[in-house]
Amino acid sequence: MATRYAALLRGINVGGGKKVPMAELRGLLESLGLQDVRTYLQSGQAAFTAGHGDEESLAADLSGALAGRFGFDVDVIVRDHAYLRSVLDDCPFPAGTLEPKQLHVVYFSAPVTEERFAEIDRAAYLPEEFRLGDRALYLYVPDGLGRSKLAEHVSKPRLNKGVVATSRNWNTVRKLVEMTEA
The missing domain is CATH 3.30.70 (Alpha-Beta Plaits)
Structure with missing residues (x-):
């Protein structure tokens, strides 16, 4: 069963460093097999649907893909809709x-x-x-x-x-x- 998640990227596109264009982030997420990818603002939020993995493995996969694509480490937290709703x-x-x-x-x-x-x-x-x-x-x-x-x-x-x-x-x-x- 597919689940909706949000990825929270720490410390990108602030202060002139760690630039990650949102179009490239969307493409990177899609290359990981994630669907219905959307980004919000320029500060490191993306939503997607995944039919595989869990929050920790998805965060690790995305962090590794970001390092491979952009050449710098990015900490990533992934949370599902139910968790995000409960925080709200x-x-x-x-x-x-x-x-x-x-x-x-x-x-x-x-x-x-x-x-x-x-x-x-x-x-x-x-x-x-x-x-x-x-x-x-x-x-x-x-x-x-x-x-x-x-x-x-x-x-x-x-x-x-x-x-x-x-x-x-x-x-x-x-x-x-x-x-x-x-």
């Missing part, structure tokens, strides 16, 4: 009343626990907040991500050691759900 539905913040720039989701390649972020004095960052979900961190930043000290802190490499982490704003979170609907 389980948001602990009032998403409907916030501007999309105020709410972000950091997707992780594996589960993370509260202990990973225990060093963060959450009260020191208020009104900014974060809450953990299933392989996701919900980040509320009232003044936007660019001005957020909390976002800077939760993205430190030592806090994300051993996992791939990539962030998306709330508009993109919603769009990924839409793109992966059957």
Whole structure:
């Protein structure tokens, strides 16, 4: 049975490095036998249908194909529609009343626990907040991500050691759900 997935590519097409044109990304996904491939914006989202594999094997296949095609490593997280829908539905913040720039989701390649972020004095960052979900961190930043000290802190490499982490704003979170609907 075929399943709809989204691939989240970390760190492409930002700051002048790791350029991956979306037309070439679509072609690369199709060359892997994936169907109904669509991309969103230039920042590394693609939706596709696969009749084989699972999230981890699809991510590994795509990461390897990207390295072979473009000559640099790209971390990839693949998630199915049901997971993406649950991230949207389980948001602990009032998403409907916030501007999309105020709410972000950091997707992780594996589960993370509260202990990973225990060093963060959450009260020191208020009104900014974060809450953990299933392989996701919900980040509320009232003044936007660019001005957020909390976002800077939760993205430190030592806090994300051993996992791939990539962030998306709330508009993109919603769009990924839409793109992966059957």
